[in-house]
Amino acid sequence: MKNIMKKTGIAIMAASLAVSGFLVSPKAAQAAETPNVNANAAIAIEESTGKILYSKDADKLMGIASMTKMMDEYLLLEAIDKGQLKWDDKVTISEYAYKVSQDTSLSNVPLRLGEDYTVQELYEAMAIYSANGAAIALSEKIAGSEKDFVDAMNKKAEKLGLGEHQFVNSTGLNNEDLKGEEQVGGPKDENKMTARGMAKLAKHLIDDYPDVLKTASITKKEFRKGTSDQIDMSNWNWLLPGLIYGRQGVDGLKTGTTDYAGMCLTATAVQDDMRVITVVLHANGGAPGAHTSARFDETNKMLDYAFNNFKVKEVQKAGSKVKNPSTLAVDKGKEDTVGLVTKDAVKLVVPKNDNSPKLNTKVTLKEKKIEAPVEKGTTVGEMEVSLKDGDNLGYLDGKQTETIDVLTASDVEKANWFMLSTQAVGSFFTGIGSYVSNGVQGWFN
Known part of the structure; x- marks a missing residue:
């Protein structure tokens, strides 16, 4: 009889806990x-x-x-x-x-x-x-x-x-x-x-x-x-x-x-x-x-x-414009700069209740300038992305941030000889102007 009462008590307790929310599946747990x-x-x-x-x-x-x-x-x-x-x-x-x-x-x-x-x-x-x-x-x-x-x-x-x-x-x-x-x-x-x-x-x-x-x-x-x-x-x-x-x-x-x-x-x-x-x-x-x-x-x-x-969330789409810097200088091109975009979408593990996570980003370019012609989609650097106020556990490979490639956003054709000549002349006079300006300033020092 004691065993029956004991088992009944346990069953009632279990039912009470289930109703009160203490016995829940892993998915439903807080x-x-x-x-x-x-x-x-x-x-x-x-x-x-x-x-x-x-x-x-x-x-x-x-x-x-x-x-x-x-x-x-x-x-x-x-x-x-x-x-x-x-x-x-x-x-x-x-x-x-x-x-x-x-x-x-x-x-x-x-x-x-x-x-x-x-x-x-x-x-x-x-x-x-x-x-x-x-x-x-x-x-x-x-x-x-x-x-x-x-x-x-x-x-x-x-x-x-x-x-x-x-x-x-x-x-x-x-x-x-x-x-x-x-x-x-x-x-x-x-x-x-x-x-x-x-x-x-x-x-x-x-x-x-x-x-x-x-x-x-x-x-x-x-x-x-x-x-x-x-x-x-x-x-x-x-x-x-x-x-x-x-x-x-x-x-x-x-x-x-x-x-x-x-x-x-x-x-x-x-x-x-x-x-x-x-x-x-x-x-x-x-x-x-x-x-x-x-x-x-x-x-x-x-x-x-x-x-x-936790959940996995796409925090940036593939082909998103890169900021700081947003462009890369182009040498001998029809344009002086080319825009920068991300190669892949960025997915991060974020807190499950955070639908607008704040990010830290850092762009590192291979060179300060690229020479024309430039082909769209050329890899010119990488961007590190992490959560602001995130943990310091990092990634399995030892990195602390997610890293994606930074690409050129468009083609840049090489300038023709006339444009190159014009650019050279412009650079010459810019240099002369700087020289004269510096000289004149020197008179009054």
Whole structure:
């Protein structure tokens, strides 16, 4: 009876809170203060601009566990895009990939030694179920060996500007878990990156290969359906709609968990036409006890904060006239100056309730003068744009402002010989006049 009364009381309290507005969906929640994200490192960005919305120790090098597989995905999708690999290509399972795939204490689908699987099958197992044996098999297919694949991972990280990083294997496992087959570094080594670096990788992955989200958002799928090896794969990203902590708009990207890295998550979601990317490294700060929901709880804090407080707004149209300076001097042209305009529209992340944001702009020209002929649309400088009284979190690439190119607004033809002569004569007499004027002034000094 006591239990019944207790449950009834809780139900009544929940109903009361819901009516009074305390239990609301993330979308309906009121604007909040900057969240206190309980993780060793975290970051949230607006995807299209790269604007940082939240940051906590974002440049601290830390373990990333199976979020490593986002780099695997990038290299695989790049190989597909370049025609170096096809989805139906066969991958023969090596002894190394087989041995790792048989470890049921790790996330895996069982692979048969020497059997052929398609690239598509292994990619889905890796992206949806974080299958480690599948990741190794794909790395061997792409680069010939996991060691050479790791080399490609590190080189790609450099090329993409991901910052400080360390890749020692293709899975994100501790090398000690690789059945004595560790390829790079020592047995205790593990892949590392910063939260900023993970956000950069996520942005590159979404921008360059957006179809990755079609796979990353699959909640459940059968591996090798209809065979004796069939296994149900459930996505470990429990923020996906339909799963235990499902949130509308979430469609990726990748979880990761090891003792060293803790519980990690790179997530992305769309709401009100704005995409946000979040990264949590070592959720709960390594606190003891069962914290299954920690990475999802901390991610939700950042998503709530981002969507409740910010929006992307076009603050200046493409081709807008530039002010201060509004023109650039032209040498040997039919006109003495040419007007200046912006190349692209300027979009900024602004407070959600600000419909007329005030801006700071700064124009920097390459040269003080341009020689005719001048072609319309010639890039002659750039303009920095930022919000007045905005934050100092800056952008993912380290910049503090949005930067766009400044172009010439029209053509300016080169003056003919007569006009050039006239200009030269005018300049001569202007110079003489200045000389005489200065001389006369000198008489009275």
